[in-house]
Amino acid sequence: MSSPPQEDVMRPLRYSINVTLDGCCDHQAIVPDEEMHRHAAEILARADALLFGRVTYEMMETGWREYAQTGVRPDWAEPWMESFARTIDAAKKYVVSSTLERVDWNAELVRGDLGTAVRQLKEEPGNGLYVGGVTLPLALAELGLIDEYELVVHPRLAGHGPTLFAGLSKPIDLKLVGRRELASGAVAMRYEPRW
Numbered sequence: 001m002s003s004p005p006q007e008d009v010m011r012p013l014r015y016s017i018n019v020t021l022d023g024c025c026d027h028q029a030i031v032p033d034e035e036m037h038r039h040a041a042e043i044l045a046r047a048d049a050l051l052f053g054r055v056t057y058e059m060m061e062t063g064w065r066e067y068a069q070t071g072v073r074p075d076w077a078e079p080w081m082e083s084f085a086r087t088i089d090a091a092k093k094y095v096v097s098s099t100l101e102r103v104d105w106n107a108e109l110v111r112g113d114l115g116t117a118v119r120q121l122k123e124e125p126g127n128g129l130y131v132g133g134v135t136l137p138l139a140l141a142e143l144g145l146i147d148e149y150e151l152v153v154h155p156r157l158a159g160h161g162p163t164l165f166a167g168l169s170k171p172i173d174l175k176l177v178g179r180r181e182l183a184s185g186a187v188a189m190r191y192e193p194r195w
Contacts, residue, residue: 011126012147013051013118015137016043017164018186019151024158025134027059034080035182036152041087043150048126050088051110051118054097056133061105064088094121094129096136115143138165141172148192149174155185 018030030036044050052060067074068089073082093107096114103109110117118140121129131137131146140146151164174191181187 010124011048011122012128013122013131013140013145014043014047014128014148014150015131015140015146016040016150016152016188017132017134017137018154019164020154020156020158022157022159023163024161025164026158026160026162029156029158029160030154031156031184032081033184034078035184036186037081037084039152039180039182039188041084044084044087044091044130047091047128047130048124049092049094049121049129051094051096051121051129051131051136053133053136054095054100055135057093057095057097057103057107060088060132065105114139115145118143118145134162134164138168141165142169144193146193148177148190150188150190152182152186152188 017025018027018036019025020029063074064085066072067077067082068085071082073079077085089105091106093103093105094110095103095107096110096117097103098111100109110121122145128147131140137146173194175194176189177192178190179187
């Protein structure tokens with residue numbers, strides 16, 4: 001893992017993900033509710049831009065783009081999900097991918113050295129960046145580029161994976177900086193690295 005972020009970093013990179021009590025981060029293992037979606041929309045709204053890998057970008061685009069842009073609610077969606085759909089649709093997105101030829105949906109591709117590219121994004125002025133997914137956050141954690149980790153731990157045992165940060169080369173010590181209990185029993189815990 002490389003050194004901690006420099007003091008002159010203008011905007012933090014925040015990571016948030018839903019996870020079951022036994023560590024599963026498969027989005028299909030989590031039962032969404034209105035409060036969870038409202039919380040997620042608040043997180044996204046605080047960010048100047050979203051940073052996704054290809055898999056997360058394609059999953060989010062497939063799930064939310066048409067709903068937000070046409071107002072036609074998919075069979076699986078609840079009416080209260082519209083706010084989240086509009087928020088993610090409007091957000092600026094950066095997509096880290098070596099396989100995609102092009103992106104749209106208010107997005108641009110990030111190519112080249114991941115550390116250099118993300119440091120340049122962090123040096124731009126603003127409130128912060130948000131990263132989601134599993135694979136890209138592992139690479140960013142290895143590079144010491146994540147400034148805040150939020151785990152929304154749900155009171156459910158999934159009995160399967162995937163799990164977070166599998167393969168991390170060495171431990172990263174964190175300190176608790178915030179905690180929020182949701183009505184569902186889920187607990188959103190925010191951590192910062194102990195540099």
